[in-house]
Amino acid sequence: xxxxxxxxxxxxxxxGTPVTLRCHQTENHRYxxxxxxxxxxxLRLIHYSYGVKDTDKGxxxxxYSVSRxxxxxxxxxxxxxxxxxxxxxxxxxxxxxxxxxPLHFGxxxxxxxx
Amino acid sequence: xxxxxxxxxxxxxQEGENLTVYCNSSxxxxxxxxxxxxxxxxxxxxxxxxxxxEVKKLKRLTFQFGDARKDSSLHITAAQPGDTGLYLCAGVGxxxxxxxxxxxxxLSVLP
Numbered sequence: 001x002x003x004x005x006x007x008x009x010x011x012x013x014x015x016g017t018p019v020t021l022r023c024h025q026t027e028n029h030r031y032x033x034x035x036x037x038x039x040x041x042x043l044r045l046i047h048y049s050y051g052v053k054d055t056d057k058g059x060x061x062x063x064y065s066v067s068r069x070x071x072x073x074x075x076x077x078x079x080x081x082x083x084x085x086x087x088x089x090x091x092x093x094x095x096x097x098x099x100x101x102p103l104h105f106g107x108x109x110x111x112x113x114x
Numbered sequence: 115x116x117x118x119x120x121x122x123x124x125x126x127x128q129e130g131e132n133l134t135v136y137c138n139s140s141x142x143x144x145x146x147x148x149x150x151x152x153x154x155x156x157x158x159x160x161x162x163x164x165x166x167x168e169v170k171k172l173k174r175l176t177f178q179f180g181d182a183r184k185d186s187s188l189h190i191t192a193a194q195p196g197d198t199g200l201y202l203c204a205g206v207g208x209x210x211x212x213x214x215x216x217x218x219x220x221l222s223v224l225p
Contacts, residue, residue, distance in 0.1 A: 042215040043157070043202065099144065102162065104156075
């Protein structure tokens with residue numbers, strides 16, 4: 001079973017502060033994703049990575065940046081947090097080499113921006 | 115932009131009843147996946163359907179992919195309280211870089 005850990009699980013921060021969320025996998029899966037989940041919107045892609053230092057934007061990337069310096073870690077940074085970024089953030093890995101290999105998700109980070 | 119719609123948004127039924135939830139799009143997908151999510155956890159894959167018209171069964175759950183690969187349905191027979199959760203469909207494009215998720219159907223099965 002793919003091991004994927006998100007940290008922290010909960011965070012409260014103030015508007016304007018930078019925030020970094022971490023996603024760690026214990027296997028060498030190439031594709032990693034950051035999603036946010038909001039009521040009525042489902043999961044929306046923020047950024048994804050297809051290898052070390054290889055990343056691309058998703059549909060809601062404004063205000064977010066990512067970095068992947070090692071295969072196992074994918075970091076999501078909110079440069080200057082806003083209240084609209086209050087959400088639950090999920091990291092996922094694609095668990096196979098086929099284009100439709102399933103996504104395996106972490107348990108999420110609940111972020112509140114006050 | 116590829117979009118997926120799901121209906122109904124909420125569904126509350128009694129144990130033993132049957133139900134169907136729908137996932138629709140105007141776009142064609144190479145394949146479609148269904149996930150179930152429980153509170154405080156990430157979504158977990160239930161099934162992947164690939165071929166237009168394909169039907170897959172997983173115990174009491176029956177999944178169908180539309181002939182045109184634009185829509186899908188999930189039918190649950192004799193629902194149980196353990197089926198309670200958020201059901202998400204996800205469309206997969208040709209290259210798999212992006213999985214497009216629907217907003218979900220929140221199912222509550224009452225004992």
